[in-house]
Amino acid sequence: MRPEPTTSRGRRTREKIVTTAARLMHERGIGGTPLEDVLAESGTGKSQLYHYFGGKQELAVAVLEHQLERVLAAQPSLSDEECTDLRRWRDEVLAAADESGYGNCPLGAFVGQVDDDTELRTTLARLFDRWQDALTTLVRRAQAAGEIPADVSAEHLALTLLTAQQGGTTLSHLHGSPEALAGSLDDVLARVSR
């Protein structure tokens, strides 16, 4: 990955390229998004894009990182060191799903698109690990506050919650309704709540 731009104008240009590519790749897939479309829709030139990215793969890495940042920004409970309430996280997940009209998960939509590309696959797994680690940290805070039993494995509960979020988002997208997502998250939380 090339160095970050140092001027605010450079940062804006790079950001416009990444957000446009993220929108297109989320809608049409990485394979269905030629660089020409990114250039046309972001109104940037080829030389600008190649100034910031070595090519499509480097741009896709930046897109995946951008998608995780979007996910984490919509789940402030994860980074709030005061938060010990898993239901706040659950409400944030539901609110973001509702706001997107029960769209695909910004990050999960890319699973299965990167099977043939070791670098992208490794990047995506690493980003999911960051998400899961943040959720594990929230679970530990909830345990320290006595809201979740101490004998529950925080890593396992975080993985189960992320699995419920992924499957629930898929089925809520399919049906265009919150039922699958809300129901599966609530089931996991009911099992560990005091």
Next chain:
Amino acid sequence: MRPEPTTSRGRRTREKIVTTAARLMHERGIGGTPLEDVLAESGTGKSQLYHYFGGKQELAVAVLEHQLERVLAAQPSLSDEECTDLRRWRDEVLAAADESGYGNCPLGAFVGQVDDDTELRTTLARLFDRWQDALTTLVRRAQAAGEIPADVSAEHLALTLLTAQQGGTTLSHLHGSPEALAGSLDDVLARVSR
């Protein structure tokens, strides 16, 4: 949809077209699979394909139906009226996932690919409903046999199990390991087992 072929040769040709299209569309997406590729890889001619299918959309409907049949064939506990054991279903799901090298769900992989096509989206939702209904029926048999408490909602448990299967398959695919899928199904089952 056109009438089914009446000769065994016709059925074989139609089946070869559908299984080839299913493999390509599962690997590359519906949008990433031109009819030309289906013709080339199945070794059939354009006139044969148009004899059985009005076009790509009709072929895609047949592919989605074929994918559900594959899923149900790998989960014989659902149609076995003697089966009252949700763990047998869980073992079948895990065995199929292992056999595919933790690939994408044959049916779930298409969620999000059909947003702009009302007929395909309706078809996919209907096929998921059939899967969920079969799972609800298995839950009811387990309840009748006293293996699951009678006060559990069979529909809700079936949706929660399907959500765990979808999310678990996604994360097991990402990590290339059974942990997410096995862990999330076991968690749901542990909650309702006696």
